[in-house]
Amino acid sequence: MSALVTTPNLPDPDGFYAELLATHKGLTEAESHALNAQLVMILANHLGDREVLSEALALARQGMGEAQVSG
Amino acid sequence: MPYDYRPFAYVAAPGLSAPEPRHKVVIVGAGPIGLAMALELANHGIPSTVLDDNNVVSVGSRAICWSKRSLEIMDRLGVGERARDKGVTWKIGRTFHRDAEVFNFDLLPEDGHKMPAFVNLQQYYVEEYLVEAAQANPLVDVRFLNKVTGLRQADDHAMVEIETPDGTYGLEAEYLIACDGAKSPLRGMMGLEFEGELFEEKFLICDLSFKADFPTERRFWFEPTFHAGQTALLHKQADDTFRIDLQLGWDADVEEEKKPENVRPRIAQFLGHDDFEIEWLSIYTFQCRRMERFVHDRVIFVGDSAHIVSPFGARGGNGGLQDVDALGWRLAAVLDGRAPAALLRDYDAERIHAADENILNSTRATRFMTPDDGVERLFRDQVLALAAKAPFARGWVNSGRLSVPCVYPLEDAADAAGLPAASRPGAVAPDAPQGNGWLMTALGGRMVVLGVGCTPPEVDGAACVTAEVNDHVRARYLGDAAQAVYLIRPDQVVAARWTDADAGAVSAAIARVWRTA
Numbered sequence: 001m002s003a004l005v006t007t008p009n010l011p012d013p014d015g016f017y018a019e020l021l022a023t024h025k026g027l028t029e030a031e032s033h034a035l036n037a038q039l040v041m042i043l044a045n046h047l048g049d050r051e052v053l054s055e056a057l058a059l060a061r062q063g064m065g066e067a068q069v070s071g
Numbered sequence: 072m073p074y075d076y077r078p079f080a081y082v083a084a085p086g087l088s089a090p091e092p093r094h095k096v097v098i099v100g101a102g103p104i105g106l107a108m109a110l111e112l113a114n115h116g117i118p119s120t121v122l123d124d125n126n127v128v129s130v131g132s133r134a135i136c137w138s139k140r141s142l143e144i145m146d147r148l149g150v151g152e153r154a155r156d157k158g159v160t161w162k163i164g165r166t167f168h169r170d171a172e173v174f175n176f177d178l179l180p181e182d183g184h185k186m187p188a189f190v191n192l193q194q195y196y197v198e199e200y201l202v203e204a205a206q207a208n209p210l211v212d213v214r215f216l217n218k219v220t221g222l223r224q225a226d227d228h229a230m231v232e233i234e235t236p237d238g239t240y241g242l243e244a245e246y247l248i249a250c251d252g253a254k255s256p257l258r259g260m261m262g263l264e265f266e267g268e269l270f271e272e273k274f275l276i277c278d279l280s281f282k283a284d285f286p287t288e289r290r291f292w293f294e295p296t297f298h299a300g301q302t303a304l305l306h307k308q309a310d311d312t313f314r315i316d317l318q319l320g321w322d323a324d325v326e327e328e329k330k331p332e333n334v335r336p337r338i339a340q341f342l343g344h345d346d347f348e349i350e351w352l353s354i355y356t357f358q359c360r361r362m363e364r365f366v367h368d369r370v371i372f373v374g375d376s377a378h379i380v381s382p383f384g385a386r387g388g389n390g391g392l393q394d395v396d397a398l399g400w401r402l403a404a405v406l407d408g409r410a411p412a413a414l415l416r417d418y419d420a421e422r423i424h425a426a427d428e429n430i431l432n433s434t435r436a437t438r439f440m441t442p443d444d445g446v447e448r449l450f451r452d453q454v455l456a457l458a459a460k461a462p463f464a465r466g467w468v469n470s471g472r473l474s475v476p477c478v479y480p481l482e483d484a485a486d487a488a489g490l491p492a493a494s495r496p497g498a499v500a501p502d503a504p505q506g507n508g509w510l511m512t513a514l515g516g517r518m519v520v521l522g523v524g525c526t527p528p529e530v531d532g533a534a535c536v537t538a539e540v541n542d543h544v545r546a547r548y549l550g551d552a553a554q555a556v557y558l559i560r561p562d563q564v565v566a567a568r569w570t571d572a573d574a575g576a577v578s579a580a581i582a583r584v585w586r587t588a
């Protein structure tokens with residue numbers, strides 16, 4: 001059984017999407033990468049569930065490149 | 072004040088004139104691990120001969136941080152208090168990014184232990200104390216300028232060829248212990264592999280001495296202005312000596328970096344003055360590797376010969392001393408015929424488990440400190456940036472997770488629910504005050520049945536100790552339980568525990584430890 005929620009769960013996704021883009025506004029590409037990296041870590045800590053995180057990482061990686069290596 | 076390297080006396084070995092009778096144990100290498108091994112075996116009544124190709128202690132700057140567990144082991148070998156008293160006790164570590172402090176940690180906020188969490192002491196002092204203890208011990212014969220050049224194994228013994236200033240001779244031993252360091256010539260002679268990862272990064276290591284006050288704490292910098300883009304680590308050692316490790320990057324021009332005119336200004340910048348002496352300078356690259364197995368019939372690998380790690384986390388020498396701890400009592404029992412040779416497999420399994428844990432931790436720390444360009448560096452830098460604004464990220468900053476003994480996976484060991492995690496089976500029994508002394512001392516190096524809040528059942532093959540119950544003992548051994556019985560191995564690792572134990576259960580657990588069941 002999957003613990004990661006992959007069905008709609010966030011109220012107002014359009015609003016969040018707009019806020020996400022707005023947060024990046026005016027940043028260089030490198031700064032945007034930095035912001036995203038921080039965001040991932042902030043959310044991971046807030047979530048606090050290693051299993052859910054592993055599933056999220058796997059989902060994000062799905063269909064990209066070859067099989068990932070863990071560790 | 073530079074250390075005075077006095078050569079140890081060379082004495083012509085008896086084997087040069089007439090063949091020596093077969094030895095029980097020959098140890099190759101008189102580094103910290105070989106010497107500790109000989110003393111530990113002597114504690115269990117086993118004589119040994121230690122061969123070393125050299126005749127001085129470790130030259131230059133190598134290990135400096137000795138863990139609480141190492142000090143406890145050294146205490147059993149008779150040098151723990153000396154090392155603690157000469158060493159610099161530190162508890163605070165500070166981590167900086169650029170020039171601002173990101174966070175700090177206190178190593179062992181818990182009191183009620185004989186030994187501190189860590190002391191810093193130059194490796195040459197530790198070796199000097201161990202050599203003195205070994206030379207004073209009638210069961211240990213240390214032979215300097217005795218270089219092993221050949222090795223053969225038979226069914227029930229191993230043979231080495233030895234080169235000395237007076238010619239060559241041979242020795243036979245029931246067991247040969249290879250403590251011959253990271254480059255282990257013995258490993259090479261046996262054609263055994265040493266698998267793992269080499270970090271290309273180069274580090275410059277420098278001992279400096281100065282009189283001015285500087286706090287007794289570990290300092291770690293990511294990208295300091297005095298050493299742009301790299302890392303730096305500072306530790307205080309004995310004799311007003313400091314050690315600084317400067318990361319150089321893999322493409323650094325080593326000869327150029329080593330020049331005093333390049334090193335001095337960096338050091339002066341963070342010290343705030345130029346009034347210091349450089350006592351030692353060298354360049355290192357680090358590797359994380361281990362042998363596939365440490366026990367090869369009559370040849371057993373211990374310490375750096377079996378596994379090496381990068382020094383961030385101080386897991387090399389400390390890990391080696393725990394190997395000694397895991398092997399001594401077992402090998403003594405096998406040699407005395409009290410246990411089957413299969414017992415040595417437990418040394419192999421437990422220390423491979425520990426080596427993997429040490430390698431994992433050291434590899435992760437090294438990755439964090441020397442990230443590859445691209446996404447590795449991106450995340451590393453953003454952890455540091457985040458650490459300045461969110462407390463959780465401080466724990467993500469990895470400048471080395473300092474050596475703690477691993478908890479062995481003793482799956483079939485008896486355990487009672489509700490007892491504290493600190494003293495679970497597989498863990499080193501936590502120390503605690505006992506009257507004017509310490510629990511560690513009361514346990515010693517033998518099999519013990521420890522009664523906490525009760526008189527332990529009497530059984531064959533173990534000493535009974537009744538603990539004095541105080542707050543520390545309650546917190547570490549009882550939790551909410553009214554009483555408990557602990558079976559503690561000669562290496563002071565908890566083998567099993569019960570809230571209610573009868574002699575039969577304890578005896579069965581003892582037999583399992585010795586593999587005589």
Ligand SMILES: Cc1cc2nc3c(=O)[nH]c(=O)nc-3n(C[C@H](O)[C@H](O)[C@H](O)COP(=O)(O)OP(=O)(O)OC[C@H]3O[C@@H](n4cnc5c(N)ncnc54)[C@H](O)[C@@H]3O)c2cc1C
Binds near residue numbers: 129133376382
């Ligand atoms: C820069 C640096 C920093 C470190 N910091 C720490 C730290 O803070 N804490 C920590 O715990 N560890 C640290 N270490 C690791 C630590 O120094 C080693 O783990 C430790 O020295 C291993 O001891 P050993 O006895 O196994 O090997 P060694 O100390 O290498 O001893 C091997 C001995 O074998 C002898 N020998 C070799 N070949 C032969 C032969 N053919 N015949 C006879 N004798 C032979 C050698 O002369 C030597 O005396 C550090 C290492 C380095 C390089």
